[in-house]
Amino acid sequence: FLSLSYLGTDQSQVQRYLGAGEERTSKLGLLFNGVFKVPMQFSILSIGVLLFVFYQFIQPPVFFNTTETARAPIEVQQELSKIDASFAEVFQNKKTALFAANWNEARSLATEQEELRSEYMSILEAAIPNFQSKDMDYVFVTFILNFLPKGLIGLLLAVIISAAMSSTAGEVSALATTTYVDYFRVFWGSKPHNEKRVIRGFTAVWGIAAIFVALAAPLYENLIQLVNVLGSLFYGTILGIFLVGLFVKSIGAKPIFLAGLSAQATVLTCHYLNSTEVISIGYLWYNVIGSLTVLLLSFTIQQWMNRDVVGD
Structure with a gap:
């Protein structure tokens, strides 16, 4: 449901279909998007798998966010050094077990590694104010900085920054344009205004909103989870609206419209109850809940309105 919503209704994807000169071009854009998107996602996920295998044989740091580790006082650093030594010893034993295909011992040593890591993080959390315990986003960065040639690091960083700037600029511009066309022009379009200034103002507002979302990123396990949670809050409802409108x-x-509002309220309520641990569901289910709620409620409301018309 999340993939259907993203590839079928997201502004970044739909814009290329709507901007096509003819129907055939739009269909080709949709086809190529599907053909290239799956291998691209597979390649991205494969990096994580390869990194996992890599760090089974090359010793990783106990905690990947070394900036946080450096904030610890000297006496704590000495205590952490002892855990580092124990971690290195356990890692070498696990590596030997892996080469010997002794899977049971390797699993046992991996569990011991996790225990040492938990102890390491507990010490840091007690010693450092506002300790950031999430280090998943630093795994790939650590690999880049420690194992890639210097020139390639610079090139890779330039590519990442360029892609981020391009993606962010496109999203913010699309949001500003959509806000202007769908809201401002509908409700206040009759009043005299400078179109460029208004759109630039909306661009600034959405840019600030994006900054606040970025500041909230440390509250989640990793950036991918944050993106998927935010998407799941709204994509399900949008997908349901598209499905009803098309089919x-x-x-x-x-x-x-009424079903969409109700579905969105339902999804947000589920997220609140999930966050407060009143209920326990995976956030990906928000997409299913939103879509089905729109489908069922829109049909029910339409039937109810039809009865009123017949009764009159």
């Missing part, structure tokens, strides 16, 4: 022509705009 159920008998349902009007008002029932879909």
